[in-house]
Amino acid sequence: MNHPCHGRPCPRPVCARTTANPWKPVRTPARTPLRGMTSGPCATSPLAGHRTPAHVRLLAQQIAEVLVGRRAPEVLNRHVTVPVREELRRLRGSVSCAIAPRLSRVFHQPLGAAGVEASAVIGCDHRARAFAFRLRREGQRWICTRLETDHRR
Template sequence: MSHTSPLHSCPRPACGGHTALHRPVATPARTPERRVLPRPCRAVLHGHRTPADVYLLAQQVAEVLVGRRAPEALRDRVTVQVREELRRLRGAVPCRLAPRLVRVFHQPSGDSVEASAVIGCGMRSRAFAFRAHREEGRWVCTSLETDGLRR
């Protein structure tokens, strides 16, 4: 049974062919008087993304831990102590594929930054943390800790 109207035709019996019956329900999201209040956590999260050069340093360290990069390739980005630690830990994370950083967290403290990263390798995840200091426009890793990797 179809109802015909000069406005439109509709085969649904509930419609009756009248558009006046099909108006959107007034909800708080649709009412123009609704004021949008700022979220209270907006100031806390401002600038929460890890800087690209810190993320890149974390990716390079992860590549050394997996065995895809030589520690000597990071000679300008790590101190001698960290480079020796990376030599000892090179290839300690068994991963067939290139390492994928699942998460990188950072906490700035003055002219240095503390960061931690999670490496996703198949069904396992490994973590490491490092402290970096700004020298000549780049981050230099000054200390490194892992989640108990042994080599």
């Protein structure tokens, strides 16, 4: 198979990097740390800052347990507002799941310095269910201020 540049130096930078092995994927700067960097923003893991924080994942797991009916909404009183607690009371047990709920995915998006928006997918039996929530920081605690589920009203 002939190279598209027919043996001449290719003007495209992608071809110049892949002439040795045209099937090798091109390194992307967003996910590839620079070699030899021991300090600075590139010295950390390429996914640093993208992992869901532990407090968001824990609250998502607790909300999932309420939705399945394995946890009482009152246990979350210190971490939810009154409207969210009432919504959890109304939705308790609305997700039918014969096994303990397992979060297959939790995504988060920062909302400024004092807020996070997150969504989670619950894997139950042979069906996946989803919910989303917003958190805001109050002192040292995170408080859930809004909750939405895929449950029909």
